[in-house]
Amino acid sequence: QSALTQPASVSGSPGQSITISCTGTSGDVGAYDFVSWYQQHPDKAPKLMIYDVRYRPSGVSNRFSGSKSGNTASLTISGLQAEDEADYYCASYTSSSTVVFGGGTKLTVL
Amino acid sequence: EVQLLESGGGLVQPGGSLRLSCAASGFTFSNYAMSWVRQAPGKGLEWVSAIVNGGANTFYTDSVKGRFTISSDNSKNTLYLQLNSLRVEDTALYYCAKANGRATSRNLDYWGQGTLVTVSS
Numbered sequence: 001q002s003a004l005t006q007p008a009s010v011s012g013s014p015g016q017s018i019t020i021s022c023t024g025t026s027g028d029v030g031a032y033d034f035v036s037w038y039q040q041h042p043d044k045a046p047k048l049m050i051y052d053v054r055y056r057p058s059g060v061s062n063r064f065s066g067s068k069s070g071n072t073a074s075l076t077i078s079g080l081q082a083e084d085e086a087d088y089y090c091a092s093y094t095s096s097s098t099v100v101f102g103g104g105t106k107l108t109v110l
Numbered sequence: 111e112v113q114l115l116e117s118g119g120g121l122v123q124p125g126g127s128l129r130l131s132c133a134a135s136g137f138t139f140s141n142y143a144m145s146w147v148r149q150a151p152g153k154g155l156e157w158v159s160a161i162v163n164g165g166a167n168t169f170y171t172d173s174v175k176g177r178f179t180i181s182s183d184n185s186k187n188t189l190y191l192q193l194n195s196l197r198v199e200d201t202a203l204y205y206c207a208k209a210n211g212r213a214t215s216r217n218l219d220y221w222g223q224g225t226l227v228t229v230s231s
Contacts (some may be wrong), residue, residue: 017147038155046155046205046207052217057210058217087154089155091155091216098160099215101155
């Protein structure tokens with residue numbers, strides 16, 4: 001149950017687009033289309049932003065999108081806004097019926 | 111409105127025990143899988159355990175197997191996590207989270223505010 005691999009940090013200017021990658025194995029990310037993404041602001045609980053690779057929960061901006069290829073999933077945020085500055089975590093359901101998170105990515109909006 | 115309210119955290123010595131509770135409201139509790147996720151101070155999220163299919167199945171991350179037990183009481187709409195043989199590395203904020211389905215613990219769409227467990231001598 002090793003953590004999924006995410007970049008420690010990414011940054012972008014307002015209005016730009018950024019992409020955060022999330023790499024796992026054939027036993028987790030590659031096994032199913034069951035990757036989710038969470039946003040966490042400081043001292044707040046995580047918030048589900050993307051589920052099952054590409055679906056947005058009600059109320060989440062369409063600036064957030066997800067995709068997957070093989071053992072790597074990606075979260076793209078377009079039209080960056082100051083409020084997007086937060087930590088982002090990917091998570092994947094595994095072939096053992098457990099869940100594994102990524103190490104997290106700190107997004108800085110310049 | 112979905113609400114999840116954790117309680118039961120505190121300071122405990124290594125080797126000690128605690129029981130965390132998560133009171134749920136605003137949804138049909140037995141129809142959704144529930145998970146515990148923890149976050150050590152300044153660190154990332156770590157999935158700990160889940161209970162699915164109305165309590166019929168439970169799952170754990172390797173580091174807590176044999177020490178932690180997840181359970182639920184559908185009549186009280188409450189999720190529990192029994193923590194035994196606690197270690198310093200179990201120190202974390204423990205979140206209760208609801209999945210958006212019944213059969214798997216993926217897609218955690220609602221989270222509580224967490225309860226802090228500190229393991230220290």
